[in-house]
Amino acid sequence: MTILFAVLFYFAAGLFAVGLIYRISTYARTPAPLKIPTTPSPRTKFGVVMLMTREVFLFQSLFKASLWTWLFSAMFHAGLALALIRHIRYFINPVWDWVEFMQPFGIYAGFLMVAGLAGLWGRRIFVDRIRYISTPSDHLMLVLLIGIGASGLYMKFISHTDIITLKNFFMGLMSFHINPVPEDSVIKIHLSLIALLMIIFPFSKLLHAPGIFFSPSRNQVENSRDKRHLATWAAQLESGK
Amino acid sequence: MATEIKAPPYRVFNIAPAIQPGAMDGLKSFVANDKIQNDIGFPAFETEDWHDKAINKFSELLGKYRSLKVYLDACVHCGACSDKCHYFIGTADPKNMPVARQDLMRSVYRRYFTLPGKLFPWLVGARKLTREVMDEWYSYFYQCSECRRCSVFCPYGIDTAEITMAAREVLAAAGYGQKYANEIIGKVHKIGNNLGLPKAALEDTLEGVEEDTKEATGLDIRFPLDVKGAEVLLITPSADFFAEPHIDSLIGYAKVFHAAGISWTLSSMSSEAGNFGLFIGNYDQMRKIALRIRQAALELGVKRIVVGECGHAWRVAYSFWNTLIGVGDGANDPYAIELQNQLDHRYKQPMHICEVTWDLIQQKAISFDKEANDKHIITFHDSCNVARGSGMGDYPGGQFEIPRNIVKAAANHFFEMPEGTTHEKTFCCGGGGGILTDDLLELRVKGALPRMEALQTVVDAHGVNFMASICAICKAQFTKVLPYYGFDRRLIGGVHQLVSNAIKLGDK
Numbered sequence: 001m002t003i004l005f006a007v008l009f010y011f012a013a014g015l016f017a018v019g020l021i022y023r024i025s026t027y028a029r030t031p032a033p034l035k036i037p038t039t040p041s042p043r044t045k046f047g048v049v050m051l052m053t054r055e056v057f058l059f060q061s062l063f064k065a066s067l068w069t070w071l072f073s074a075m076f077h078a079g080l081a082l083a084l085i086r087h088i089r090y091f092i093n094p095v096w097d098w099v100e101f102m103q104p105f106g107i108y109a110g111f112l113m114v115a116g117l118a119g120l121w122g123r124r125i126f127v128d129r130i131r132y133i134s135t136p137s138d139h140l141m142l143v144l145l146i147g148i149g150a151s152g153l154y155m156k157f158i159s160h161t162d163i164i165t166l167k168n169f170f171m172g173l174m175s176f177h178i179n180p181v182p183e184d185s186v187i188k189i190h191l192s193l194i195a196l197l198m199i200i201f202p203f204s205k206l207l208h209a210p211g212i213f214f215s216p217s218r219n220q221v222e223n224s225r226d227k228r229h230l231a232t233w234a235a236q237l238e239s240g241k
Numbered sequence: 242m243a244t245e246i247k248a249p250p251y252r253v254f255n256i257a258p259a260i261q262p263g264a265m266d267g268l269k270s271f272v273a274n275d276k277i278q279n280d281i282g283f284p285a286f287e288t289e290d291w292h293d294k295a296i297n298k299f300s301e302l303l304g305k306y307r308s309l310k311v312y313l314d315a316c317v318h319c320g321a322c323s324d325k326c327h328y329f330i331g332t333a334d335p336k337n338m339p340v341a342r343q344d345l346m347r348s349v350y351r352r353y354f355t356l357p358g359k360l361f362p363w364l365v366g367a368r369k370l371t372r373e374v375m376d377e378w379y380s381y382f383y384q385c386s387e388c389r390r391c392s393v394f395c396p397y398g399i400d401t402a403e404i405t406m407a408a409r410e411v412l413a414a415a416g417y418g419q420k421y422a423n424e425i426i427g428k429v430h431k432i433g434n435n436l437g438l439p440k441a442a443l444e445d446t447l448e449g450v451e452e453d454t455k456e457a458t459g460l461d462i463r464f465p466l467d468v469k470g471a472e473v474l475l476i477t478p479s480a481d482f483f484a485e486p487h488i489d490s491l492i493g494y495a496k497v498f499h500a501a502g503i504s505w506t507l508s509s510m511s512s513e514a515g516n517f518g519l520f521i522g523n524y525d526q527m528r529k530i531a532l533r534i535r536q537a538a539l540e541l542g543v544k545r546i547v548v549g550e551c552g553h554a555w556r557v558a559y560s561f562w563n564t565l566i567g568v569g570d571g572a573n574d575p576y577a578i579e580l581q582n583q584l585d586h587r588y589k590q591p592m593h594i595c596e597v598t599w600d601l602i603q604q605k606a607i608s609f610d611k612e613a614n615d616k617h618i619i620t621f622h623d624s625c626n627v628a629r630g631s632g633m634g635d636y637p638g639g640q641f642e643i644p645r646n647i648v649k650a651a652a653n654h655f656f657e658m659p660e661g662t663t664h665e666k667t668f669c670c671g672g673g674g675g676i677l678t679d680d681l682l683e684l685r686v687k688g689a690l691p692r693m694e695a696l697q698t699v700v701d702a703h704g705v706n707f708m709a710s711i712c713a714i715c716k717a718q719f720t721k722v723l724p725y726y727g728f729d730r731r732l733i734g735g736v737h738q739l740v741s742n743a744i745k746l747g748d749k
Contacts, residue, residue, distance in 0.1 A: 023314070032307040033524060035560045038392045038400065038629055040637035040665060055396065064666075065321035065394035073319065073396075123320065128260050130320035132335045133344065135366035137357075138318050203357050204365075208397055211315030216308045217389075217398035222632060224560045225589055228571035233305055234564065237528065238574045 002169070005181045005191060009173055012195040019202025020210065027214040031231035035224040038217040048221050055218060072119030076145075079113025082106045083152070090167045091174065107156060114149040117142055137204070144193055151190040161187040246683045248725040249331055251694050257324030264334035269376075270383050270680045273418035280427040281526065284416045291415040295370055296353060298414035299407075303354065308403040313350045315397045316343060322391035322401070327668050328384055331687035336381050339391035339401040345378055346408045379417055382408040384684055387520065387674035388625035393665055402674070406522025409675075413521055421678035422517045429530050434479035434513035440466075443509055446482050454492055460747050462499045464491075464507070467541065471506035472585075473498065474538050475594075476514045476558070477549025478713035486734045487716055490550050493737025496744050497598050500607045505547075511537035514554035515713070519561075520675035528565045531557065535566040535580060544585040547592050550735050552624035552712030553673065558591045559631035593633050595711060598740060599643045602650050613743040614652035617707040620699050621645055621657070621736075622692065622719075623667035624712035638664075644711055644736050651743045656703045662695035670710075672718025685718060686725045693726040700728075709736045 042048045054060040059077075062070045086106020089095040121142045124134045155161045162182040172179035181188070200206065213219065230238075252258070275285035288294065303310050322339040324330070329337040336342060344366065351358030351367035358367030368374065387402035412418065428437040438446070447464040454462045465471065481491040498505045511533040518527030538546055546568055548558045563569025567577025568590050584590050601607045621644060633639040641664045649655050662668050671688030699705040710716060710733065719733035 027307060027311055030304060030307040030310050033305065034564055036308060036400065036403065036630075038389060038398055038665075039632050039640065043637060055398075059396055061394055061398065062319070062321050062396040065325070065396075069319055069321055120319075127320065129257065129323040129335065129338060130318070132260055132262075133318050133320060133323065133338065133340050135318070136363070137365045140364075200357075203355065205315070205317045208315040208317050211311045212397045214307060214311045215315070215398040216311075217392050217400045217403075222637065224563055225569045225591075226571075228563050228567065228569060230564055231305075234524065237525070 001188075002178060002181045005169070005188070006173060006178050008192070008195045012198040016198040016201055023202050023207055024210050024214075027210065031233065032216040032220070033231035033234045035220055035222070035229050036216050037220040037222045039222060041218075041220070041222045043222050045221055048219060052213070052219060055212060068119070069123065072116045072123070075112050075116030076120060077116075079109040079111070079116055079149075082109030083113060083149075090163075090170055093167075093171060110149055110153045110156065114146055114153065117146045117149065121146070141204070141206075144197060148190065148193045148197065151186050151193065154186055155190065159184070159186065246686050246725070248686055248693070248722075249690050251690075251697065252330075255694075257330065258333040260335040261333040262335055265332045265337065265380075265384060265684065266334075267380060268384065268681070268684060269380050270676075270678055271420040272379070273420045273423040277420060277423050277427060278413075278416060278418050281423055281430065283413050283418050283423065286416040286418075288416050291375070291417075292370060295375070295411050295415040298411045299349070299353070302407050302410060303350075306403070306407065308400065309407045312343070312397075312399045312403060313347050316340060316347065316399055319396065321394050321396060322399075325391050325394050326385075326401075327388070327390070327671060327691045328386070328684065328688045331671070331690035332384075332684070336377075337384055342381055342385055343399070343401055343404045345374075345381055346404055349374065375412065375415065375417060378408050379412055379419075382412070383419055383675065383681070385674060386625070386669045386671065386676050386688070388669035389629040390625065390666065390669065393629065405674070406520075409520070410522045413523070419521070419675060421680070422520050422675040425515075426517050426521070426526055426530070429513055429517070429533070433510050433533065435515050435517065436479045436482075438479055438482060438512065440509040443482060443507075443512055447507070450488065450492065454495065458746060460499070462492075462495050462746075464495055465505060466507050467509050468504070468506035469540075470542050471504045472543065473503055473505035473545045473547050474534075474541055474543040475505050475507055475547050475549060476511065476534055476554070476591075477507070477594075478514045478551040478554060479512055480713040480717060481549055482512075484713075484717065485720070486731065486738055487550075487713055489738035489741055490735030491737075493735065493739075493741035493744070494549060494594055496741050496746060497594075497601065497607060497737070500744055500746055501601045506541060506543070508537035508541060510540070514548055514551045514558070516554060516557045517675065519553055519557055527557065527561065531562060531565045534562075535568065535576060538568075539576065539580060539583070542583065544583070545588050545592065546584070546590055547594055547597055549594050550711040550713065550737060552626035552714060553630075555593055555711075556626040556630035559593070559633075562591060593643075595643050595647055595736060596633050598647055598737070599634075602647065608745050609651045609740075609743040610745055611651060611653050611743055614739055615654070617652060617739065617742075618654040618656070618703055618705045619648055619652055619707045619709055619739065620655070620696070620705045621648060621663070622670070622708050622710040622715060622733075623663050624710055624715050625667060625669045625673060627711060628665055628667045644709070647736055648709055648739055651739045654703075656699050656705055658695040658699050662691065668692045668695065670712070670715040670718040671722065673712075673714050677714050677718055682721070686722050689718070689722045689726070693722075693728075696728070697726075706732060707739075708733050709739060710734075711736050
């Protein structure tokens with residue numbers, strides 16, 4: 001069993017990293033031939049950085065669109081971020097002070113995350129427009145994330161796993177030693193779902209995370225009259241004349 | 242349409258309608274015939290290898306446009322855009338929700354270009370590109386006016402206009418072009434403007450306008466054509482030359498130049514601001530159409546290029562001309578350098594006529610007799626391509642402030658339509674982006690619903706009787722659809738129509 005999980009996590013981590021780097025590099029290599037910021041938009045690089053910061057951390061555009069979606073989405077993402085921060089302690093030794101400090105927040109963030117996901121799923125089921133656009137994978141993605149959150153909360157509040165063994169397992173993996181994985185089944189479910197999430201990440205709509213940084217309608221400086229913007233393939237048209 | 246077209250009733254609550262699947266199924270603008278296609282270098286309809294042509298084009302576009310690639314990957318189906326499109330609000334057809342419209346293309350993208358779509362098509366909603374899918378694309382990608390309202394609300398800035406343009410390009414590459422847009426592009430190349438108005442007819446028309454203006458004002462206000470050495474080359478939509486109410490704005494531009502003592506000219510070779518290459522998403526066509534303007538500017542030796550009241554033309558001019566033809570700063574091919582040396586860089590290049598007029602107002606070079614507009618109680622309709630695809634002045638949002646400033650300088654009574662229907666959240670007129678054709682009239686009438694509701698609010702509250710805009714398509718579309726909602730068709734007009742009414746001439 002331990003070998004199986006070790007292989008699974010090496011595989012998942014490898015695919016996650018390689019897949020993501022590959023996707024990001026295709027985004028970076030594909031040119032944006034025209035200036036298409038959704039105006040009015042910032043006219044300086046600094047302005048664009050500020051806009052992107054507001055989009056990434058505050059979901060500014062979504063806030064304009066729908067308060068409910070914004071609220072559930074913010075709950076889920078903030079909850080996930082805090083929970084992830086809390087989990088850093090299973091991968092480092094000794095544990096950094098600020099990670100120590102974040103522990104209680106991370107624990108309750110789990111509830112926030114699952115509640116947010118439930119809200120998002122509710123919209124998918126009960127709002128006719130969103131039900132119409134939902135594919136099976138959209139539902140399953142939510143199931144997967146809720147499964148990760150719920151199994152995590154179960155281990156925190158109902159039946160603890162052997163956390164020392166778990167930490168040894170991951171610390172071992174990081175230095176290419178295979179230490180045993182805990183015996184109970186909930187941690188195995190938790191770990192399997194996380195591995196699955198990492199595997200599908202580079203092939204799915206989870207690409208929205210890197211994608212936003214490459215969105216031309218948000219990341220372009222609006223200075224088209226003052227500075228010429230020319231893609232390589234478009235520049236070749238010039239020499240033809 | 243066999244049945245009579247009726248405007249949908251106003252909504253009781255300002256929320257999205259319940260979806261009605263299939264409400265607009267099968268609505269289809271006329272398809273371009275082989276001659277129209279061939280005239281602009283596109284293949285004929287129903288070629289045997291349409292499927293491969295389409296997929297090859299799709300693949301090519303994915304390598305050329307980061308927007309397309311990122312947008313097809315990034316959507317999470319959150320539904321933020323789902324109630325934002327005027328065509329969805331007006332038709333309730335769920336395929337007119339921006340996300341569902343994108344999914345028509347995204348489903349094919351997943352099937353051919355992603356691993357999960359190849360392995361588990363049922364799981365991620367992937368499908369093959371069949372003849373039926375092509376028909377569906379043709380129907381629904383010509384039910385989008387590329388107004389970008391959805392992109393304002395998308396958490397990743399996904400712009401359905403980019404998807405629509407790409408889908409139209411794929412369709413056209415497989416021989417499935419739209420008659421309306423492609424015929425017009427053919428006319429620009431052949432004659433110089435979208436309406437197919439040859440030089441002699443243009444001369445005639447301008448002479449007529451000049452006489453009418455003289456009769457009305459007693460002054461020799463000129464409408465010059467092909468005048469070498471003029472300071473300003475005015476590039477304006479060809480509708481301004483004869484359509485109502487467009488022509489009143491043309492007279493307004495002429496009066497502004499007259500009052501400020503700026504010499505200007507139109508060009509017969511390049512007598513069109515509109516650029517339908519944008520609508521069909523074709524970079525090459527867009528560039529070729531724009532190149533006529535550079536050529537005209539070089540031949541006439543002008544110092545400035547100014548664009549008239551036209552929404553998408555201003556987007557192309559403001560956002561793309563510098564890229565396409567080097568009007569702006571920083572181009573370095575020989576023709577662009579020649580142009581750079583010729584243009585007067587104390588001014589922005591290109592400039593919108595509203596920027597010109599507002600600058601002159603601020604310099605007190607022109608002034609108004611505001612009472613001349615007292616019969617008009619005015620509101621302002623932000624045109625989508627100006628609002629969300631371009632800018633004016635030297636600060637973000639100038640495209641909202643400057644036209645309003647002009648209206649307020651030239652008239653006493655001005656009222657805003659409700660928040661959420663103007664500025665960056667403005668609703669499209671319902672006729673933009675290659676939809677302004679009578680074979681899509683049903684869609685145009687229904688798509689105007691949210692704007693008509695907003696207009697009704699200020700008509701009821703303030704007695705508004707004039708909706709000013711700075712777009713030829715908005716003007717033509719509203720002239721046609723206002724009566725369906727019980728309004729007078731003359732309720733729509735141009736900003737420079739108001740300028741024309743009130744500007745002080747000669748007696749300064």
